[in-house]
Amino acid sequence: MKAIEIRDMADTELLEKIKDSRAELFNLRFQLATGQLDNPARIKDIKKDIARLLTEIRTRELSAASDAAAS
16 A cells, blocks of 8 residues: 555544554464465565554644644
8 A cells, every 4th residue: 555545545544444454464463373374475564554554644643733733
């Protein structure tokens, strides 16, 4: 997932995507532990996507806080 795609999402979409990504990460880790994982690089990709999503949420929080302080 690209950062541009993430910036275009609404807040509720971001939270839903984080929830889905964490569930997928859990499943991938479970598959890794049982030896059924086909693509181990997918774990790294999902972790990066979660970090991007959380970063965008935090950026929006800080932006809203600075806007409120400026008013």
